[in-house]
Amino acid sequence: MVLAKHLKQRRPVTRELQARGLRMTAQRKVIAEVLQKAGKHLDAPEVLRRARQQLPGLHLATVYRALESLKKLGIIDELDLMHFRGTGHYYEARTDKDHMHFTCQRCGSVLEIQTPLFEKLKAQIEGRHGLSIRVARLELGGICGTCAAKKEKPERISA
């Protein structure tokens, strides 16, 4: 049950789409590749910018639609990185192990973190509550080591 998700990720994207009655199009292909190659989280306009190098006519609405499908298929994950900049979202390709994201609320740097405890936690929850987890998003916010070392006073909060 926990493993199903991992197997799923390995299935080629086209297969995954067809299993749900969706089609592989040039747009979805390029968008998925952009995220797989990026290795980091991109927001929708940035995905558009990069994908347009292959498909100049690509429209932002199509990017949003593709991100939505890929997200539902478990091929990509959505993040908000503590909304450090704006209220938008970021996307990244899934890898075989889920990881967590820590965003420094002072400098905005993002750290990706992995630990077996995360898998354990998910398994425990599935077992205890009789549910199955498809997406697990653990986002952390705080002060990174570098900023803490600077020993600045707590920042002012604007109204």
Place this chain on the structure above:
Amino acid sequence: MVLAKHLKQRRPVTRELQARGLRMTAQRKVIAEVLQKAGKHLDAPEVLRRARQQLPGLHLATVYRALESLKKLGIIDELDLMHFRGTGHYYEARTDKDHMHFTCQRCGSVLEIQTPLFEKLKAQIEGRHGLSIRVARLELGGICGTCAAKKEKPERISA
């Protein structure tokens, strides 16, 4: 280090605000109370609706501003519940122990989950990476037990 956050929550809201140069206003007070009494996650318009029972002239912009301050002070947390309905956010008062939210992606029901493993996980991360966590948001999406029992075929995904 891990405890600091808990102590903070217990400090009265007014104190917490003043420590950052902010003021306690009728608006912030009512908005904080609405969330503390609600016991569940509310979105901004719903917070407005409830708070207006005490402050009829309250404006939505003020609600957003108050939510932002309270969030930065660690008095409330922000969620998106897997964006099951729209791209907006939900807010809830913090309690002494963080909990996780599972949203069923079929029926939309939300389950709050607690386990000591979560605290353990955060402590481990703080120790390993030399950072301090102020906010931890673990959101899960999947199929709840009730929906799984209905044995329906995987839902169609619209483009």
Place this chain on the structure above:
DNA sequence: TTCTAGTTGCGAATAACTCGCAACTTGATT
């Protein structure tokens, strides 16, 4: 009571998506 800096209500402006629809593809079928 005074005074200064923080706040609020308003309406306008943005940001971040989402929709309707005609034209265009995909890929299963013949």
Place this chain on the structure above:
DNA sequence: AATCAAGTTGCGAGTTATTCGCAACTAGAA
């Protein structure tokens, strides 16, 4: 290879969810 139903896309026009500018209005230190 040609056909065709159903899924998709590009557009531009919405919608939703916030955020801003600013003058009038407090909170709370002095």
